[in-house]
Amino acid sequence: MTHLVSIENVDMRYGGASGTLAVAGLTFKVDKGEFAAVVGPSGCGKSTLMRLVTGLHIPQAGHVIVAGQHVTEPVSIVGMAFQNPSMLPWRTTLDNILLPLEIVERHRKRLRAHKAEYVEKAEHLLDVVGLKGFGSKYPWQLSGGMQQRANLCRALIHEPQLLMLDEPFGALDAFTREELWCVIRDLHAAQDVTIVLVTHDLREAVFLADKVLVMSARPGRVLREHRVPFARPRDLEITYDKAFNDVVHQLHGEIASARRAA
Amino acid sequence: MSAVIEDIQKSEPARPLIARIDWVRASPWLYTIALFAIWEASVRFFDLPYTVLPAPSRIFAAFYQYWSPIWKNSLQTLYTTTLGFLMAVVGGLALGLFIGWSKVIYAGLYPLMIGFNAVPKVAVVPILVIWFGIGAIPAMLTAFLISFFPIVVNVATGLATIEPETEDVLRALGARKLDIMLKVGIPRSMPYFFGSLKVAITLAFVGSVVSETVASNYGLGNLMSSAQSQFNVPLVFAGLLALAVEGIVMYSIMAWVERRMTGWAHRSTMSH
Structure with a gap:
């Protein structure tokens, strides 16, 4: 299986040499057809990650490879959706x-x-x-x-080939959000698309994703990668299972300690 | 006024007259009439001489008496104002798009524009007279100079405030600057543009009348300044009244154009 997205040791600094380092030593890979969720404390460079993968930013160090090509300009094989x-x-x-x-x-x-x-x-x-x-x-x-x-x-x-979602459901009420989780879930099942979801909502991440990447506080890097073990297709009911909540709870703990470390 | 009072035969006879009037639609007329009534009463009560403040009845009499010159000069003023305004629309739209195109141009030209706008246009008229002689051309150009600033600023603002998400979505798809401008920037700035026309048209009248007063043999500005030199104060006020009417008419046309062209902007603010 080939990686659709491969990010290796990427540093991204805003505002010149003395500017803030948004991500440092960022490394992760997303396979073709995979659903990856990225979670982390606020300001951990999740949006930077979005912009790196889509080619809106070119990193100062490291490699961003999407669909086998070095990203040096915006890549039109990506679709994006934001909270707004x-x-x-x-x-x-x-x-x-x-x-x-x-x-x-x-x-x-x-x-x-x-x-x-x-x-x-x-x-x-x-x-x-x-x-x-x-x-x-x-x-x-x-x-x-x-x-x-x-x-x-x-x-x-x-x-x-790649759908990048930046907190797409952040502004919606809980019921609408769950409805849209199912829409995304079914889209992913029906179409041959790879999805990277950036979110603050841990339940959302665990419900939708095959793997969850936990990022550190700024400068952001990937602290841990969790495989989500639940079989597909997943029903909304699993979000009330103990096993599900244990995963969410563990993620919560990791992000809390990442916040303290900052 | 028949449109104001709704069809009397059709409405239920039980409702009193006062409930049958659409007060919102009637109020502009009522307030205008009230203003003139209070004015008339005050002038009579304080027994003001007409050389200081003529009563509305006296002004209307002057309007009737000098109908022919008022009519001709009104048309002249309307003509110079409209031409100057149209130049401002074309020039303002072009310069606004140019300024809104990039942050560098925006930053560079904005202070210049502010300085230019701060110069009193009445001070520019003598220069225009040196260049073009007295008459319609300086009036037209003054109307242009004074009314094009709000158009430029509004168009440039509309372009400069594109949502960053929209720009990201499009740039990630490989959109060029021109694509973003054509698909998003220009349609987006249209409500700002049409909104600015209402401000610009009233300013254009200020410009043309100032210039006609200083340097012209035609127009309402000239009519009022010569009436003033003959102490014909009712005629001065009649000129002002003619200007006010022209201003209201042109403003309404611009407001109508705005509603027609950018209805989506008004509906979208209403639904939120």
């Missing part, structure tokens, strides 16, 4: 979802001629996330949870 759905209010939900296709090089040339095919694909994605028939609505006509679902569609429309 950042839908463009002047576009319908469908047009928002089609936006990446107007940007990504290999799609933008065919978009005009093959519009119907792409629209069909977008409609299908909307159906998958439970937003069937909402394509013609404007984002401000959707609730926060629905906007986040549309945001996922936008991140997936150009068929990325």
Whole structure:
């Protein structure tokens, strides 16, 4: 099995030579098709990690290799979704979802001629996330949870090999969040996509991921890697099992001590 | 006023007249009438001479008496103002997009713009007269100079405040600066742009009238300054009234354009 993402000994410093070191000696690997979650104390460089993998930042030291290539510029095989759905209010939900296709090089040339095919694909994605028939609505006509679902569609429309999620459910209420966990779980099961989820929510990390990476306080590096032993498909009920809570509890302890060490 | 009072025959006869009036729609008219009524009453009560403050009745009389020059000069002022304003729209939009394009240009040009805006435009008029002579051109240019600043600032602000997440999402897909500007920056700055038009059009009137007062043989500014030199105070006020009417009309047109063009921005703020 090949690694889709491979980060080796990466240092990333902001603001010149005397600036703050965001991550130091960061090393981790994500296999193709794997679901990895990254947790850690706040300010541990989780967002830096996102930006390194997507090529928005180029590290001062170390190697970032995605899909077998050194990352030296933004890589369009990645889809991103943030906590803020950042839908463009002047576009319908469908047009928002089609936006990446107007940007990504290999799609933008065919978009005009093959519009119907792409629209069909977008409609299908909307159906998958439970937003069937909402394509013609404007984002401000959707609730926060629905906007986040549309945001996922936008991140997936150009068929990325890697989906990077930066606390995508942080601003939602508990029930909506659990619903969306299931959406992500099913997306991961149905599509051949590798997912890296950055989150503060330990239950979310354990429920969704194959492995959980615990990061240290700044400068961030990976302290430990946990395999999540639970079989797939997972039901929401397992979040109330003792074994599940033991894993969450252990992660909590590790992050608490990482905070104290800072 | 018939539109204000709703169809009397159709509405239920039990409701009293006072409940049948749409007070929100009626209030601009009522307040205007009240202002003129209080003004008229005060002038009469304090027995002010018309050379100090003419009563509205006297102003309307002047309006009627000097209808022809007021009409011609109003059109002249409207013409110079609108042309200057249109120049400001084109120039302001272009410069705003240019400034908003990059942080370096924004940082470099912003202080210059502030300094430029701080210069009183009445002080610029003599220079314009040296260059172009007296008449419509300095008036047009003064209207342009005074009204283009708010347009530039608003367009540049709209571009400079793109959400970083949106920019990240697009840049990670390989978007170039031009892509981000066309897909996000420019549509995003449109509500700011159309909002600034309302401010700009009223400022444009200030510019053209100032210039006409100092250096022109036409326009409401010139009409008022010559009326003032003849102590024809009611005519001065009639000129002011004509200006106010033009200002309100142009402002309403801009407000209407704003609503038409950027309805999404208003609806989205309403839903939050």
